[in-house]
Amino acid sequence: MLKKNSFGLTIRLSNLRYINRFSLCFIRSNIVIQGLTILAPVTVPNTDGINPDSCTNTRIEDCYIVSGDDCMAVKSGWDQYGINYGMPTKQLLSRRLTCISPDSAVIALGSEMSGGIEDVRAEDIVAINSESGIRIKTAIGRGGYVKDVYVRGMTMQTMKYVFWMTGSYCSHPDEHYDPNALPVIQNINYQDMVAENVTMPAQLAGIAGDQFTGICISNVTITLSKKPKKVLWNCTDVSGYTSGVTPEPCQLLPEKQPGTVVPCNFPESPIPIDEVKLQRCYSRRRLM
Structure with a gap:
């Protein structure tokens, strides 16, 4: 559906069913996607849901x-x-998504x-049997940046990781990349989650030498599996704070105000x- 409004042309895609991934590379702005069902074999890689x-x-x-790769890859x-x-990709809102991705992320930012x-x-997200809830890859x-990320109201069941950030995702299109081009990762906010x-x-x-900064994790309760990792929080070259998070986070993300959820x-x-x-459009068929 196409509709003119004060933002120009808005494109709406709704109530469709896709096999394999659905990409937005050909659409640049003013997009509404509603009610899609996207199904891909969970054993097949590179089958992102929405990009x-x-x-x-x-x-x-x-x-x-349902995906063999990231459910949503930004x-x-x-x-x-x-x-x-x-x-850049900016001003992106996702809500009320349900994802199954045993070998990848529910929401991935990067690596491109x-x-x-x-x-x-992102808000009101349900993750089931997925490798990670939110992953930042770079x-x-x-170069570039990932900043001003806000995720809340996420429910997760059977996960390998809840939070995953990777600064060494070292695939490159060719050998001409600039080794001095460092990414900026800052102001990353996760709140009100149960896993x-x-x-x-x-x-x-x-x-190393390019910390991911401004990380906030608040009001998050995580229940462990029967065979959890020995190191529950593995943190390097990151900084920020946590509040009201269990199990206890790593020392690089200290409790901001103990006893109070900030x-x-x-x-x-x-x-x-x-x-x-957006309004719905209907057509009436004339009976002969």
Whole structure:
């Protein structure tokens, strides 16, 4: 459905069923995706569910995704090509998504993030039998940034990781990437989450000399599996704080105010696409 509004042309995709992945690479802005069912074999890699790639002002809601890769993979270009193109993904809202991804993430940011990813909001997400809840993937040579990420109201069941950050995701399109192009990862906020049957709460690995900063994790309860990892929180080259989180996080993410749950700083104003109200169109067939 196409509808004109104060933002120009809004594209709406709803109530469709896809086999394999659905990509938004060909659509750049003002997008509403509702009620999609996306089914892919969980044993087949590279079958991402939805890929918002260099998109602005996008709303994704009420979708059900089964995937052999990331259920939602947010991207913006790869190494020097993404840096030169310079088109970020920003103002992205996702809510009421259900995901099954045994070998990948429910929400992945990167690893192709060289054009930048910012102002990403997700809420009311259900993850079942998935490798990780939220994963940030990047590497030396990517450049770009992932910043101002806000995720809350997530329920997870049977997970390997809840939080996963990787600063050494070292695939490159060719040998011409700039080894001095370091990514900026900052202001990452996770709040109001419950996870059960978890092997390891967090694997957070930044980049030496290029810390991932401004991490906030608040009001999160994680119940471990019968055979959890010995090290529950593995943190290197990251900084921030936690509040009201169990099991106890790593020392690099200390409790901000013991005894009091301090919320993360979530934005109060909506992104523009969340104020767009789309109408349904009907056609009436004339009987002969």
